Amino acid sequence: MYYVSTRDRLGKTTVAGAIAYGLAPDGGLYTPEAIPSLAGNALDTLKGMTYQQRAVYIMNMYLDSYSASELTGFCAKAYGGGKFDDPAVAPVRTLDGKTHVLELWHGPTCAFKDMALQMLPHLLTAALKKEGETKTACILVATSGDTGKGALEGFRDVPGTKILVFYPKDGVSEVQQLQMITQEGGNVGVCSVVGNFDDAQTGVKAIFSDSALRTELAEQGTFLSSANSINWGRVLPQIVYYVSAYCDLLRSGALEKGDKLNVCVPTGNFGNILAAYYAKQTGVPIGRLICASNRNNVLTDFIETGVYDKNRAFYNTTSPSMDILISSNLERLLHAYTYGDAEQVKRYMEKLARVGSYQIEESVKKRIERDFAAGCCGDEKGKAAIGRLWREKRYLMDPHTAVAVDVLEQYRTRTGDDTPTLVVSTASPFKFCPAVMEGLGETHPEQGLKGIDQLSRLTGIVPPAPLAGLAGKKVRFTDFVEKENMVDKVREMLG
Numbered sequence: 001m002y003y004v005s006t007r008d009r010l011g012k013t014t015v016a017g018a019i020a021y022g023l024a025p026d027g028g029l030y031t032p033e034a035i036p037s038l039a040g041n042a043l044d045t046l047k048g049m050t051y052q053q054r055a056v057y058i059m060n061m062y063l064d065s066y067s068a069s070e071l072t073g074f075c076a077k078a079y080g081g082g083k084f085d086d087p088a089v090a091p092v093r094t095l096d097g098k099t100h101v102l103e104l105w106h107g108p109t110c111a112f113k114d115m116a117l118q119m120l121p122h123l124l125t126a127a128l129k130k131e132g133e134t135k136t137a138c139i140l141v142a143t144s145g146d147t148g149k150g151a152l153e154g155f156r157d158v159p160g161t162k163i164l165v166f167y168p169k170d171g172v173s174e175v176q177q178l179q180m181i182t183q184e185g186g187n188v189g190v191c192s193v194v195g196n197f198d199d200a201q202t203g204v205k206a207i208f209s210d211s212a213l214r215t216e217l218a219e220q221g222t223f224l225s226s227a228n229s230i231n232w233g234r235v236l237p238q239i240v241y242y243v244s245a246y247c248d249l250l251r252s253g254a255l256e257k258g259d260k261l262n263v264c265v266p267t268g269n270f271g272n273i274l275a276a277y278y279a280k281q282t283g284v285p286i287g288r289l290i291c292a293s294n295r296n297n298v299l300t301d302f303i304e305t306g307v308y309d310k311n312r313a314f315y316n317t318t319s320p321s322m323d324i325l326i327s328s329n330l331e332r333l334l335h336a337y338t339y340g341d342a343e344q345v346k347r348y349m350e351k352l353a354r355v356g357s358y359q360i361e362e363s364v365k366k367r368i369e370r371d372f373a374a375g376c377c378g379d380e381k382g383k384a385a386i387g388r389l390w391r392e393k394r395y396l397m398d399p400h401t402a403v404a405v406d407v408l409e410q411y412r413t414r415t416g417d418d419t420p421t422l423v424v425s426t427a428s429p430f431k432f433c434p435a436v437m438e439g440l441g442e443t444h445p446e447q448g449l450k451g452i453d454q455l456s457r458l459t460g461i462v463p464p465a466p467l468a469g470l471a472g473k474k475v476r477f478t479d480f481v482e483k484e485n486m487v488d489k490v491r492e493m494l495g
Contacts, residue, residue, distance in 0.1 A: 001064045003030040003232060006335040007346040016065050016130035019123050019233035020137075022226030023208050027349070028342070030232050031332050036061040038243075038283035043257060047247045051089035052079050054247065055119075055240045061282070062236055065130055066123075074122035078237075083108055083118060085464065090115060090241045092248045095393050098418055099408070100254065101401070102245045103425045109179060110428040110464045111321075112272065113150030116229075116237040121154045121161070123233040124225065128160065135218065137225045138494060139163040140207060142200040144268060145172040145321040146427060148190070149179040151227040156185035163227070164189040164493050166200040169480050172320050174448040175431045175467060182473035189493045190477035193486065196314050198326045201269075203486040204228070213487060222494055229271030230328050238275030239282065245422055246284050255420065260287035262421040264408040266400040267291045267299055268322035270329035272424065277333065277371065287419050290373045292407035294319045294400075297376035299327055304374055306365035308348075309357035318379045318435035319399040321427070326352075334360070337367045373415075375407035379435070382406060386429075386439030396459055399435045401425040430455060430463040 003018040005011035007028030013021075018030035038061075046054050052075040059075075060068055079089050086106040093101045107114025128137060139161055141151045148165040155163040165180060169192035172180075180190045193200040207213060208224055217223060229235055242263065249255040263286055265273040273291055280286035293300045295315045302308045310325040317323055331345060338344045351358040360368075377385075382402040389395050389405060397405065404423050412418065429436045433451030437458060446454045449471050452463050481489050 001036075001062065002033045004033050004340070005029070005342065006031055006331050007342050007349065009340060009342040014065055014130075015063050015232070016127040019231060020127040020131050020133060020225060021223070022231040023205075027205070027209055028346070029230050029328070029331050031335055032062060035278060035281040042283070043247060043250065046243065047250050049247075051244055052076060054244045055079065055237065058240045058243050058282075059236055063123075066126065070126060074119060074126075077122060078118040084114075088248070090244055092245050092252075092422070093395070094252075094254060095389075095395060098420050099423065100245075100249060100420065101395070101397075101423050101425050102241065104241060105425065105428045108466055109146070109149040109153050110431055110466055111146035111150060112424070112426040113146045114153075115241055116234045117147070117150035117154040117227065119237040120227055120231070120233045121158045125158060125160060127233070133223070136222045137161045138217070138222050138490070139225050139227045140204050140490065141165045141227050142197065142204040143167045143172075144197040144324055145176040147228060149176065149183070152180060152183040152185065152188050152190070155187070155227065156183070157187055162187045162189070162493065164191070164490060166191055166193050166204060166486060168192065168196045168200055169194050171196055171316060171323065173432050175433070175452070175470070176320070178448065178470050178473075181475050181477045182470065183476065189489075191489050192480040193483050194480060195483050196316075197324050198310070198314070199483040200486075201228075201326060201328065203483045207487050207490060210487065213490075217494065220494065228328070229269055235271055235275055235278070235329070235332075238272060239278045242276050242279035242286070243282070243284055246286075249420075258285055260285050260419050262286070262288045262290060262417070262419045263424065264290040264292055264404045264411070264421055265424045266319065266322055266404040266426055267293060268296075268324040268327065270299065270327040270333070272426070274329045274332055277336075280371070288373050288417065289371050290375070290408060290411055290421075292404040293374065293376040294322045294382070294403050295376065295378050296323050296325055298325050299330070300374040300376045302330070303368060303372050306362065307357065307359045308352065310352070311356040317399075318382065318432065319403055321400060322403065333368070334364070337364050373411055375410045377403040377406040377410075383435060383439035385409075386436055387441060390440055390459075396429045396436070396461060397425060398427045398429040398432050400427055402439070428464050428467065430467050
């Protein structure tokens with residue numbers, strides 16, 4: 001199977017090349033030339049498997065140059081060995097007959113990014129060997145909060161790699177920041193950027209596009225790669241948990257084979273919901289894909305109007321991992337809905353870079369509308385949803401999941417669609433204690449580590465060990481840079 005650039009249909013590479021180098025030379029994102037399909041009885045087969053076995057089965061469909069034995073070893077290392085505090089890895093909790101929650105935060109950093117970032121280092125190091133690459137891979141990451149810690153933990157002390165994470169200064173929660181700046185490992189670096197996530201992400205993309213820098217680094221025995229969801233090795237493991245969730249609902253009797261399942265995803269950079277789209281294209285009976293945005297509702301507006309416009313106010317919210325105005329993975333979706341018209345996608349992206357907006361054709365908009373719905377939720381409505389679900393179901397959720405729950409309620413009221421729905425829960429509530437406690441009615445919420453203790457006392461829930469264990473950890477990284485100076489930080493780390 002070949003992987004093609006979203007901006008150049010002739011820019012083909014192997015899956016190993018796509019994972020090793022992350023971003024195509026033309027700035028496009030690598031995507032499968034064709035989406036493989038599940039066999040007719042595959043869901044029956046997968047239903048009885050463990051999560052690790054399902055991951056091998058699904059990823060093997062996309063990774064033709066990786067052997068099943070390789071993937072079996074990778075999955076055992078990524079999802080076994082006690083790294084996840086639930087044996088199901090990505091358990092599904094049922095709230096009522098029509099609403100189920102997919103919990104993706106049982107890994108070492110307590111966020112959904114672990115589902116891919118525990119796997120990516122194995123895929124990447126194997127890809128480098130398959131490509132005959134002997135240079136050191138410098139992994140550059142821009143994070144809105146959770147990707148950074150997930151990538152740092154995944155690549156910590158991995159031979160042949162260095163990793164540098166940029167995050168928006170004052171744009172992540174205190175717990176998220178503490179997770180990153182205390183990161184252990186001899187090959188890791190962390191730096192905040194004055195600005196928001198889009199500034200950090202744009203800066204990283206500019207570094208990747210700097211041909212002179214690439215030449216300079218190559219002479220030093222280094223090349224750049226990515227652990228953001230622009231890397232196909234990040235998106236692929238996310239497809240697995242949608243397939244797995246459907247199989248778990250089959251196994252529990254909540255669904256019968258062939259029943260439709262809607263999916264509601266709190267969305268910022270569009271990678272998570274994109275993986276649900278690929279799962280649907282692979283053959284999982286997914287119905288509507290409901291894109292849930294916070295106050296930074298650029299994706300909601302796009303799906304409803306066909307106009308993508310980042311020229312708007314940027315808001316720091318209580319769901320910071322969604323505080324994004326440039327959703328990189330949307331480019332892969334545009335590639336799919338324009339039937340692989342790379343020139344058309346390239347025009348959209350060039351216009352976005354030049355004037356900050358673009359409008360898709362009505363025919364493309366209608367194709368998207370057949371699969372996607374959208375809605376948005378502000379901080380106060382999100383906090384109200386946290387309190388309501390705790391009172392009614394004794395279920396505790398974080399502010400990102402709360403956005404999805406509120407948007408799902410809006411969608412059902414608006415459409416009358418009572419299809420069973422999977423709500424994607426992306427982070428432990430203990431990563432965002434102040435907002436969660438405000439949702440529960442606490443008028444004096446503590447910040448940082450004190451907030452973890454306070455939320456535990458308030459709910460009687462034991463906090464995840466990786467978060468409770470932050471107490472007393474040494475702060476290692478305190479640097480910050482202006483966005484135009486990010487490249488200097490790269491040189492400093494690699495010098």
